Amino acid sequence: MKKAIMKQICLSVLVMALMFVGILLQGQARVRADSGVDTIRLALDDTFQSGTIASKGANIYYRVTLPSDGWLMVSYQGWDIGKSYYQVSNVELTRDYGEWGVWGSSNQAPQTDSKELALEKGDCLIRIRPYDDCIGDYKLKASFVPARNNEKADNNEFTDA
Numbered sequence: 001m002k003k004a005i006m007k008q009i010c011l012s013v014l015v016m017a018l019m020f021v022g023i024l025l026q027g028q029a030r031v032r033a034d035s036g037v038d039t040i041r042l043a044l045d046d047t048f049q050s051g052t053i054a055s056k057g058a059n060i061y062y063r064v065t066l067p068s069d070g071w072l073m074v075s076y077q078g079w080d081i082g083k084s085y086y087q088v089s090n091v092e093l094t095r096d097y098g099e100w101g102v103w104g105s106s107n108q109a110p111q112t113d114s115k116e117l118a119l120e121k122g123d124c125l126i127r128i129r130p131y132d133d134c135i136g137d138y139k140l141k142a143s144f145v146p147a148r149n150n151e152k153a154d155n156n157e158f159t160d161a
Contacts (some may be wrong), residue, residue: 009068039063039125044074046143053081056133061138062126063091065098070146075114076128077104079127081136088117089126102129110139118147 042049042062051060066072075085087099097119102111128138 006146007158008099010138019047024067037125040144041146042140043070044072044144046141048075048077048139048141050137050139052131052137053084053128053135054131055135058135060128060129062128062142063123064125064144066121066144068118069149070119070144071116072119072124072147073114073116073143075112075141076100076102077112077139078102078112079110079137079139080107080132081105081138082134083132084134084136084138084141085127085129085131086113087129088115089125089127091123093125097142 001120009151023147037059038096039061040051040063042064044064049062064072074086074088078084082105083103084105085099085101088097089095090097097117098115100113102113105111119131126140126142128140
């Protein structure tokens, strides 16, 4: 009888622990990019998402999906990390749209850098990486404004007047 009760208690604790881990990981949906790197989905809702670079040489990738051609705004804020970089590229990691950084960031004086890029519809990656052995916390957010250019696909042909 005692053995059955202990088994039931252990099972209940295990279920609660798994639920807790699931709640912690909610919003951190990882997907694999075309380049083969693991990514974290980043919403285009202009809300900061916190992250941590825990080891020297770490690369953390966020994936954003642009619903149409337009402007992607990215804001990166270094906290106690000191010096770090953020970079925007295509999902294959074959084309970089730019890399920028923040220096001298601390919890007392976080440093923020923002960029606006004109990009085409589809997915892109934002990579966060440290400078040398700098590790620590950062925040990242993204937003999007459509171009509303009404351009039709396959309109690259010349026509006679």
